[in-house]
Amino acid sequence: MAAPSPPNDPSTDPSPAELIAARPWLRHDPMAGLLMDGVPLAAIADAIGTPTWVYSAATMRARYRSLAAAMAEAALDVQVHYAVKANDSRAVLALFGSEGAGADVVSGGELLKARRAGIPASRIVYSGVGKSEQELRLALSEGIGQINVESAEELSMLSCLADALGRRARIALRVNPDVDAGTNEKIATGRAEDKFGISYADAAALYARAATMPGIDPIGLATHIGSQILALAPYRDAFARIAALVVALREQGLRVSAVDCGGGLGIPYRNEPAPSPAGLAACMRSAFHGLNVRLAMEPGRWLVGSAGVLLASVVLIKQSPLERFIVLDAGMNELVRPAMYDAWHGIVPVSATDAIAPRVPASVVGPVCESGDTFARSRLLPSLAPEARVAILDAGAYGAVMSSTYNARPLAAEAWVDSERWSVIRDRQAVETLWERERLPE
Numbered sequence: 001m002a003a004p005s006p007p008n009d010p011s012t013d014p015s016p017a018e019l020i021a022a023r024p025w026l027r028h029d030p031m032a033g034l035l036m037d038g039v040p041l042a043a044i045a046d047a048i049g050t051p052t053w054v055y056s057a058a059t060m061r062a063r064y065r066s067l068a069a070a071m072a073e074a075a076l077d078v079q080v081h082y083a084v085k086a087n088d089s090r091a092v093l094a095l096f097g098s099e100g101a102g103a104d105v106v107s108g109g110e111l112l113k114a115r116r117a118g119i120p121a122s123r124i125v126y127s128g129v130g131k132s133e134q135e136l137r138l139a140l141s142e143g144i145g146q147i148n149v150e151s152a153e154e155l156s157m158l159s160c161l162a163d164a165l166g167r168r169a170r171i172a173l174r175v176n177p178d179v180d181a182g183t184n185e186k187i188a189t190g191r192a193e194d195k196f197g198i199s200y201a202d203a204a205a206l207y208a209r210a211a212t213m214p215g216i217d218p219i220g221l222a223t224h225i226g227s228q229i230l231a232l233a234p235y236r237d238a239f240a241r242i243a244a245l246v247v248a249l250r251e252q253g254l255r256v257s258a259v260d261c262g263g264g265l266g267i268p269y270r271n272e273p274a275p276s277p278a279g280l281a282a283c284m285r286s287a288f289h290g291l292n293v294r295l296a297m298e299p300g301r302w303l304v305g306s307a308g309v310l311l312a313s314v315v316l317i318k319q320s321p322l323e324r325f326i327v328l329d330a331g332m333n334e335l336v337r338p339a340m341y342d343a344w345h346g347i348v349p350v351s352a353t354d355a356i357a358p359r360v361p362a363s364v365v366g367p368v369c370e371s372g373d374t375f376a377r378s379r380l381l382p383s384l385a386p387e388a389r390v391a392i393l394d395a396g397a398y399g400a401v402m403s404s405t406y407n408a409r410p411l412a413a414e415a416w417v418d419s420e421r422w423s424v425i426r427d428r429q430a431v432e433t434l435w436e437r438e439r440l441p442e
């Protein structure tokens with residue numbers, strides 16, 4: 001990638017004020033402290049404690065609408081399938097569903113959650129490299145809009161299952177275009193060595209075979225090259241290869257009516273330059289304009305990532321000989337992205353007085369018994385006192401969904417702010433439920 005500046009050099013970090021200025025749904029009020037859409041985050045922390053995830057519903061809605069508008073302005077008719085795995089809260093799914101979005105799901109659980117949130121089966125696309133027989137049967141019996149098939153083996157399995165159920169599965173072949181999206185190793189999916197999709201060289205023959213298989217209705221191609229993509233060139237390359245494949249398949253007399261462009265559009269965690277939906281729309285248009293295919297996309301992070309914060313409280317400040325540690329009550333079991341992807345997240349104080357206090361370097365860590373439980377190193381922050389609150393920014397995607405109860409820590413509460421009011425969208429897990437499904441052997 002366009003590697004971001006070295007994560008340990010605080011002089012290149014945007015300040016809390018700069019981070020807040022770039023996120024208009026957040027504002028520091030000189031009395032009430034950090035506000036989300038006018039609601040003091042301190043009030044939410046006072047009422048339901050920390051750690052707590054808080055999302056701006058208005059921001060999610062506005063981002064969905066601006067994405068849809070960018071596609072419309074490029075004269076593209078695109079069905080947006082929200083990638084459920086980014087944030088699978090039912091409130092969030094219902095929000096996008098009511099905006100007209102479909103869902104991109106990667107498990108039977110996500111499929112059922114999307115249906116429970118009111119998303120019609122016809123607007124559900126099922127992706128993933130390891131769909132089980134049981135999950136495929138569920139997808140067939142729900143009659144979902146499209147199954148993105150990732151291997152010849154899966155195609156055979158699906159054909160048998162669909163035939164046995166007397167159904168025809170609308171499928172797209174997920175093609176691995178062999179492009180490097182320049183993102184973190186763990187979230188690149190479109191290189192030949194990645195486990196995802198059907199190799200470009202095999203795709204045409206498999207598509208031709210799919211057209212002859214019982215229970216299979218091939219409708220098109222899909223691709224998804226990775227996540228947190230901050231450049232448009234990889235999209236341009238991938239879409240050009242998919243467009244060429246559409247043409248080649250049609251030359252063989254095969255019907256190709258749909259192309260699913262995947263997700264992956266990145267967001268500016270560090271206020272770095274990031275591509276816009278208009279830029280992505282231009283790539284889609286230049287590849288697919290004139291091909292007369294129905295287009296779809298599967299954004300996750302771009303729609304929800306910036307719209308959420310993780311609210312945490314300072315447990316204590318620990319001065320070691322080498323470093324000052326700000327120890328929070330939130331840890332890697334809540335937000336794993338720093339530990340897993342070396343991700344940088346903005347951290348801003350919640351209180352109005354902390355917001356204007358002088359800043360000194362500190363490492364911000366959680367209470368979990370792992371050295372990887374570190375949110376930031378040498379970060380310039382005010383000298384926060386115990387019980388002071390901070391908001392960890394851009395935690396709306398791959399945050400709560402990736403939480404665990406490691407160290408027997410119950411799952412945090414989730415709240416959202418809508419129309420200047422806040423509400424709980426998931427209660428904090430009760431500690432007793434950590435062991436209620438356990439059994440002691442005789």
Ligand SMILES: *Cc1c(COP(=O)(O)O)cnc(C)c1O
Pocket residue numbers: 083085086104106127128224226227228262263264265298299300301302397
């Ligand atoms: C994860 C995933 C997405 C969403 O990726 P984002 O980076 O969140 O936009 C879309 N499609 C598929 C197949 C995925 O696995």
